[in-house]
Amino acid sequence: MDSTTLAIEGELTIYRAAELRETLLAALAAAPDGDLTLDLSAVTEFDSAGVQLLMAAKKSAEARSRALRLVRHSPSVLDGFQVLDLAGHFGDPLTPPPSH
Numbered sequence: 299m300d301s302t303t304l305a306i307e308g309e310l311t312i313y314r315a316a317e318l319r320e321t322l323l324a325a326l327a328a329a330p331d332g333d334l335t336l337d338l339s340a341v342t343e344f345d346s347a348g349v350q351l352l353m354a355a356k357k358s359a360e361a362r363s364r365a366l367r368l369v370r371h372s373p374s375v376l377d378g379f380q381v382l383d384l385a386g387h388f389g390d391p392l393t394p395p396p397s398h
Contacts, residue, residue, distance in 0.1 A: 301367070302329035307340040310348035310375070322355045326362060334359060339370035344378040356388060 304325045310318065325334055336355075341348075352368065359366035368390045371379070376392060379385050385392050 301333045301335050303335045303337055305337040305340060307342075309343040310338070310341045310351065311343050311345045312347035315347045315351050318351055319354070322351070323358065326355070326358055326364065326366075329364075333365040333367065335367040335369055337370050338368055338372055338375045341372040341375050344372075344374040348375075349378065349382060349384065352388070 302325060304321070306318065308314070322334075322336075334355075336352075356366045366388075368375075368388055371392050379392065
């Protein structure tokens, strides 16, 4: 299967949840024969709405028999996952972006 990569930049928060929800659903629909990889390296803020959005995206991908992979977790995402103990929920290794 092919994989489409979508980079999320800026806030992954309640302020952008509706916009990002549409973006994620469109990305899933645009890759009907493949999986979706989310590059989270440029996420600057991450809150519970961002967590809910990622959980909903994972559920939508699974409903389509696709995989949703999270890669290059920014420090904000890593902190949120650690505080909420979510790494196991998504099943992806926590992979911070390379430092510059």
